[in-house]
Every structure is written in structure tokens, then in C-alpha cells.
Amino acid sequence: MVNYPVGEGSVSVTIKDLDGRLAINELVQNNNPQALMVDRFFRLFTALGVDHLADPAELTAALIDWLDSGDGSYQEIHTDGLNIPVAGAEEAYYQGQQAAYPCKNGPLETLEELLLVKGFSEELLTIIGPHLAVNGSTKININTASDMVLMSLDAVITEQVAEMIIAYRQDSPIVAISELEKLLPDAAYSALKSLSNQKFLGTTSSIYQLTAHARVNDGSRVLRAEVDKTDNTLLLIKVD
Incomplete structure (x- = not known):
């Protein structure tokens, strides 16, 4: 400041650099949930240990329903080989609240708007907010991503791997993902290299x-x- x-x-x-955060509005594109981002949000909520406040799969589903324009509630999260039944929440749920209000069915404008989404509380927002952005892209900056965002990139990126990446970049920013080849376990490096090749992971920011x-x-x-x-x-x- x-x-x-x-x-x-x-x-x-x-x-604030937003390219080190998960972009909420990228979760749904052209009215379809993006599998890459569904995985990331589910993993992030899981890594943050918010289960005592809300189920990570239910949070992901409710967020998808808030963003998309369909009337059918999201019913199953497919991620990391899991098929998790969920309830989701569309117009009927929000109109059924004591103080009824419409489902947005469109992109968020502020992080605070999450408080309108089923399952999202102020306590939860305090925990997840530092790792999220409203706008952005699917490309994460490995130099500014938190340990939890790093863990959301792939199931093989464990807390230990995330800590190794953060410790490595403290000396100097990562210029190329290939620098991590000798540092990380083979599976973790391969996952990050694949994301980099697909333009889903980078070393610089623009937003x-x-x-x-x-x-x-x-x-x-x-x-x-x-x-x-x-x-x-x-x-x-x-x-x-």
C-alpha cells in the first residue's frame, strides 16, 4: 500500500495480482461448466478444509448454478475420478428463502456477491476470499499463487509439493516451468509441465x-x- x-x-x-487466484467467472463459459475449473474449485475448497462450514462439492455446484443460465440444478460433480452427487441451487431454492431473491444466472461482479450463493457464509468467505478473484483467466501464475491455489492445479500437487515450489521461488521468480524438473517428484512436474504446455499455467501476470x-x-x-x-x-x- x-x-x-x-x-x-x-x-x-x-x-493486487489476480493471476495467482482462481477466477470465479471462468468456472462457467458459454453456459457450460469448465471441467478444468470445476476440478480446481473442488480441490481448493477441499484443501482449505472448509468441510465444517460446507461441503466442497456442494459449494462448487451451487456456484456453477449461480453463474449458468439454466434452470436445472447441478446434480453431480465429476473430479479426480470421483462422481459426487450434489443438490445445486437454482431459482426455486432462492425464491424459497425467507427473504426471496433471484438466482443471478450470470457472472459475479464482486467477491461479496458470493454471500448470496447457497452455502457461502461470511466465515467461509474470509477463508476462501484470499485465493479467489472475480475476473481473470484459466492461466495461473505459479509465482504468485498461494499454496492452496497450487494444490488446486492437480491432484498430485500435495501440500509438500506446494511448499517446495514456494520455497524455490522465494530466492527469485520462476522464469520457466522447466526449472522445477529436478526439484519436484516426476508426477508433480509432469502435471505442471502439461498445464504449462496447454497455457493453463505461466510465470507472469497481466490482471x-x-x-x-x-x-x-x-x-x-x-x-x-x-x-x-x-x-x-x-x-x-x-x-x-
């Missing part, structure tokens, strides 16, 4: 979130923007 004095007030600016907090006397305003530096596209702007 950087603070700048402005007149009688100040402006603080924070920049960032900028938050500017302006304070003057007793008043304050917050501006949040998300930008893609690849083509200087403004993905989101919000003023509170």
Missing part, C-alpha cells in the same frame, strides 16, 4: 486489482478497478 497526501486528505493505493481509498476530513470513498494489462482493458470499476 502506498499513501499520498492530497490537499487536506490522503489517498492510499493498493495493487491486477487496484484499490484507491481517499480520505478527506471525516469522509472517505473507495474506488476499485480491475485491469488486464495485456491489452489495457478495464474489467471492472466500482466506487463505494
